[in-house]
Amino acid sequence: MSSFIQRSYFLFIILMMMVGCGSPSKPAGGCVTDSLTAEPFVANRIICSAPLLTEVVFALGQEYRLVGRTDYCKYPEASQQVASVGSVMDPSIETIIDLKPDVVLTSTHFKREVSDKLNRLGIRTRRIFHQSSSDGAYQTIRDVAALTDCVERADSLITRMEARKTAILASIPKERPMPSVYYVVGFGKNGDFTGGGDTFIHHLITLAGGRNIAADSQGWNYSLEKLMTQNPDIIMLRQGWKEAFCSQTPYNQLKAVKNNRVYEINKDLLEINGPRTVDGLALLVSLFYPE
Numbered sequence: 001m002s003s004f005i006q007r008s009y010f011l012f013i014i015l016m017m018m019v020g021c022g023s024p025s026k027p028a029g030g031c032v033t034d035s036l037t038a039e040p041f042v043a044n045r046i047i048c049s050a051p052l053l054t055e056v057v058f059a060l061g062q063e064y065r066l067v068g069r070t071d072y073c074k075y076p077e078a079s080q081q082v083a084s085v086g087s088v089m090d091p092s093i094e095t096i097i098d099l100k101p102d103v104v105l106t107s108t109h110f111k112r113e114v115s116d117k118l119n120r121l122g123i124r125t126r127r128i129f130h131q132s133s134s135d136g137a138y139q140t141i142r143d144v145a146a147l148t149d150c151v152e153r154a155d156s157l158i159t160r161m162e163a164r165k166t167a168i169l170a171s172i173p174k175e176r177p178m179p180s181v182y183y184v185v186g187f188g189k190n191g192d193f194t195g196g197g198d199t200f201i202h203h204l205i206t207l208a209g210g211r212n213i214a215a216d217s218q219g220w221n222y223s224l225e226k227l228m229t230q231n232p233d234i235i236m237l238r239q240g241w242k243e244a245f246c247s248q249t250p251y252n253q254l255k256a257v258k259n260n261r262v263y264e265i266n267k268d269l270l271e272i273n274g275p276r277t278v279d280g281l282a283l284l285v286s287l288f289y290p291e
């Protein structure tokens with residue numbers, strides 16, 4: 001993996017984690033802020049500035065209200081038919097104006113100055129972020145539902161998610177040893193990065209019956225020395241990284257590599273705390289406790 005690709009991807013993934021899951025340094029609490037008025041309203045034309053928010057709009061069946069998204073909003077596939085306003089941090093103000101939204105839904109990394117500029121132009125923005133847990137995902141769904149007048153749909157979606165989560169957790173075998181786990185956010189000569197004990201990734205690994213070897217770390221930085229010492233049973237990384245990771249010294253000396261327990265996964269299932277969180281949980285349990 002080239003240093004440029006690794007550095008670029010690491011910066012992107014941290015941005016998306018904070019946009020999708022909230023800041024890892026503040027795992028509790030949440031915020032829904034209406035920039036122009038505290039009064040409730042129903043939005044018929046919505047722009048989403050974060051992948052999580054776009055996913056929630058679709059999961060609630062409200063995609064017909066979505067008139068804009070960012071370049072990073074790629075799921076579901078149907079979202080690609082919606083006009084893009086550009087990047088998360090520097091969206092096109094001109095495009096936003098042309099789309100005539102009732103509200104622009106924003107999250108952690110949407111710049112305050114961009115929001116202020118939209119407000120001065122009479123465009124409402126609403127910032128939504130919640131704690132990095134299942135409860136945080138549910139609250140995000142409820143917030144979007146309140147804006148789109150579909151509270152009953154939100155309740156039904158959350159009930160289904162919670163029921164599936166309960167079933168998945170009940171399937172974890174109590175008699176089998178808990179595997180030690182490492183999730184690769186970045187690796188190589190630019191450093192090693194993973195989800196520490198204050199991140200949503202840690203929350204999911206623990207919930208699925210795994211032991212995150214980086215539980216005692218904060219944020220994303222991790223040392224190669226610690227990784228080699230902890231020598232995890234299981235390693236997970238993004239799709240397309242396995243060959244580079246497993247062939248590189250000293251990673252090729254890790255137990256998980258030698259035992260063929262390095263798994264490529266769809267990173268969005270772990271990094272976006274939304275409707276697909278239960279899919280991520282099911283995936284982890286299947287990897288941690290194969291039949």
